[in-house]
Amino acid sequence: MQVNIPLKKVIDNSYDISIESMQPTHLDTKVAIITNPKVAGLHLGYLLSKFTAKELYIITVPDGEEYKNQESVDLILESLFNHKFNRKSMLVAFGGGVIGDMTGYVASIYQRGIDFIQIPTTLLSQVDASVGGKTGMNNSYGKNLIGAFHQPKAVYIDPHFLTTLHAREFAAGVAEIVKMAVTFNAEFFEFLESADLQDAEVLQKAIKEAVQTKADVVAQDEKENGIRAALNYGHTFGHVIENETKYKKYLHGEAVAIGMVMANELAVRMSLMTQGEAQRVKALLKKYNLPTSYDITDAQSFYETFFLDKKSADSKITFILPVGIGDVKITDACEKDLVLSVLESFGASR
Ligand code: GLY
Numbered sequence: 323m324q325v326n327i328p329l330k331k332v333i334d335n336s337y338d339i340s341i342e343s344m345q346p347t348h349l350d351t352k353v354a355i356i357t358n359p360k361v362a363g364l365h366l367g368y369l370l371s372k373f374t375a376k377e378l379y380i381i382t383v384p385d386g387e388e389y390k391n392q393e394s395v396d397l398i399l400e401s402l403f404n405h406k407f408n409r410k411s412m413l414v415a416f417g418g419g420v421i422g423d424m425t426g427y428v429a430s431i432y433q434r435g436i437d438f439i440q441i442p443t444t445l446l447s448q449v450d451a452s453v454g455g456k457t458g459m460n461n462s463y464g465k466n467l468i469g470a471f472h473q474p475k476a477v478y479i480d481p482h483f484l485t486t487l488h489a490r491e492f493a494a495g496v497a498e499i500v501k502m503a504v505t506f507n508a509e510f511f512e513f514l515e516s517a518d519l520q521d522a523e524v525l526q527k528a529i530k531e532a533v534q535t536k537a538d539v540v541a542q543d544e545k546e547n548g549i550r551a552a553l554n555y556g557h558t559f560g561h562v563i564e565n566e567t568k569y570k571k572y573l574h575g576e577a578v579a580i581g582m583v584m585a586n587e588l589a590v591r592m593s594l595m596t597q598g599e600a601q602r603v604k605a606l607l608k609k610y611n612l613p614t615s616y617d618i619t620d621a622q623s624f625y626e627t628f629f630l631d632k633k634s635a636d637s638k639i640t641f642i643l644p645v646g647i648g649d650v651k652i653t654d655a656c657e658k659d660l661v662l663s664v665l666e667s668f669g670a671s672r
Pocket residue numbers: 450451453454456550553554
């Protein structure tokens with residue numbers, strides 16, 4: 323005997339991403355803005371001058387990747403229960419990637435899922451993390467190993483928030499912009515080579531292009547069953563670098579920058595990219611003072627750490643390799659010896 327549940331209905335989760343100064347917005351429901359003390363101190367006044375709700379609460383969690391955990395999630399949940407949030411209530415993620423991921427995750431589980439809006443305040447979260455519905459938190463086994471795909475209802479990217487960003491954080495966001503260009507958009511890469519992203523108008527154009535690129539990819543493959551994995555270019559190596567340096571030495575975007583240089587070296591050795599193209603990527607990263615080198619002390623141990631990555635299944639490691647500039651290949655068929663020789667070229671001993 324068999325009982326069938328027909329669940330083939332198409333759900334439209336489409337949403338708009340606005341890239342401009344926030345327009346006055348009022349939500350006729352109960353809303354919680356989830357943020358941290360740093361962002362609140364700098365920008366909450368500005369946000370509240372634009373954003374109102376029928377009932378509005380501010381929930382703050384401590385600032386930093388080390389607080390992207392169950393404790394912070396519980397703190398937010400408890401506050402929502404205390405304030406009697408219901409399934410029509412709305413969360414607003416107001417901060418960088420940590421706040422965005424965690425708020426989205428809470429939204430995905432609170433009463434089996436409520437709506438949320440992303441208002442990203444760092445360049446990295448504006449061009450990447452806030453778009454596409456990846457949500458989650460860290461645990462003792464690793465980063466983002468717990469989470470859900472839960473798309474926001476809207477994303478408001480306001481350049482105003484970038485005015486207080488430190489140079490390193492700005493550059494970390496640029497790394498993700500470069501990632502989009504190398505993997506999907508040669509013309510955008512050429513634009514970036516001659517552009518000055520310190521110029522507000524140029525930056526807004528670059529943000530729009532990066533977000534459009536990401537939106538196109540997510541529209542094709544929301545749950546990362548294929549092409550979306552290409553957005554992890556630089557991340558396979560970058561995650562190991564972050565892990566080896568205990569998430570303290572490099573910002574995520576900085577580790578990704580080094581990771582892209584490493585992936586390029588592998589791509590060059592597999593004749594997917596020329597040395598000249600790899601040099602152009604490196605030069606673009608250097609233009610924004612991003613790190614492009616890393617001293618691997620133990621290639622074997624670096625290689626083993628690849629397996630902690632979510633994208634590595636069984637005994638295979640998934641590498642995202644550029645094909646020239648503007649195209650990309652996702653492969654789990656790289657010879658271990660070849661990968662080790664690339665790692666050795668970054669100062670490793672085998
Ligand atoms: N940050 C990569 C992605 O959203 O798929």
